[in-house]
Amino acid sequence: DLVKAYTEAWVSKQTEKSPPATVAKTITEGEERLDVFNVNVAHQQAEMEIDRRGLTRLDDQPKEGWVGWAKSWWGGGADNGGGAKPPPGKAGDIATKFQAAMTPEEKAKLFEAIDYEENMPPTNYPMEFVENRIDFKLGEVNIILEGAIQLGFDGLHAALKQRPAAGAxxxxxxxxxxxxxxxxxTMLEMREKGDWLSMEVDTNPLAGGYDQKVSLRIAPVNFYYHAPAVNKAIDVFKPPESVKLNQLTAAAMSRYEEVKTRSTMGMQHALEKKTKLVLDMV
Incomplete structure (x- = not known):
């Protein structure tokens, strides 16, 4: 049974640092012949089997990266060469300093040399696997100015698909x-049959050919001017006469108070700064 073989191979891949070549062959064959549903089921069964057997996943095993290499190199010299053993905590301090001393550029060069990439997308799923899908449908939307204009949109639909393995x-x-x-x-009508508006945003498609795509299409329409409807629509937004009168009164009073204040202050200033003339004629 290919599903069982794929499950066992997946257990080995998740728990063994150097699995046999047959494991990779079985996984490749399974992902080519099995559908997405069976692949996901096999992954779940493998995870349960790992827990049941008490195995340790690679992610939970001690890391053997360049920091571990530095630790083993430092400690290995004492075991093999018979030299003095560093004091407790010395190897860890050296490795920590070694990691902190590396600049981002040096880390990038190191990762490139060992073919490692940070923040890689999950590789547990095939490239065509859609992890998240959202559909939105709305039959009709109407915007109405009562007694004047009615604008309607029919058949609204939006769909979003995400393929994490491809970052798409x-x-x-x-x-x-x-x-x-x-x-x-009638004030607005479509000239042609079909969708009035269609839009698509696509990234990293399976077929290739491009990295990003944005497409927008709007069908032509005919607009007919209808004076009574336009006039009524304008009247909808006109404030009542009482509101206009109150606004004018408030504005006039505000202006009057401003002029009054300026006049009073001006007269007071003139009185304080007035000059006195003494004329003595014989």
Whole structure:
């Protein structure tokens, strides 16, 4: 049974640092022949089997990176060469200092040399596997100015798909129809049949050919001017006469108080700064 063989191979891959070549061959064959559902089921069974057997996953095993290499190199010299053993904590201090001393550029060169990449996307799923999918549908949306204009959108739909193994997303959106009426008269209509608006945002597609794609299409429409509907729409936004009168009164009073204040201060200043003339004529 290929599913069982794939499960055992996955257990070995997750727990053994150097699994046999047959493990990689079985995993490759399973991912080529099995569908996404069976692959996911096999992964889950393998995880349960690891816990049942009490095995240790590679992620939980001691790291053997360049820091571990530095520790083993420092300690290995004492065992093999018979030299003096460093004091407790010395090897750890050296490794910590070694790690802290590396600049980001040096780390990048080291990772490139050992073919390592940080923040890599998960590789447990095939490239075509869609992990998250969101669908949004709305039958109709109407914007109404009562007694004047009605604007409607029909058939709104949006869909989002995410493929984490490929670092890809696909977003599509469309509006099937747009229409507008004013005083029961058609003011806006589509010229052609089909979707009025369609949009697509795609990254890292399976077929290749591009890295990112943004597509937007809007179908042509006819707009008809209807004076009564436009006038009524304007009237909707006009404030009542009482509101306009109150606003004018408030503005006038504010202006009057401002002028009054300036006049009073001006007269007071003139009185304080007035000059006195003494004229003595014989």
């Amino acid at each position: 997303i696909n977003l599509t959106a469309r509006i099937a129809e747009v229409k507008m009426k004013g005083c029961d008269q």
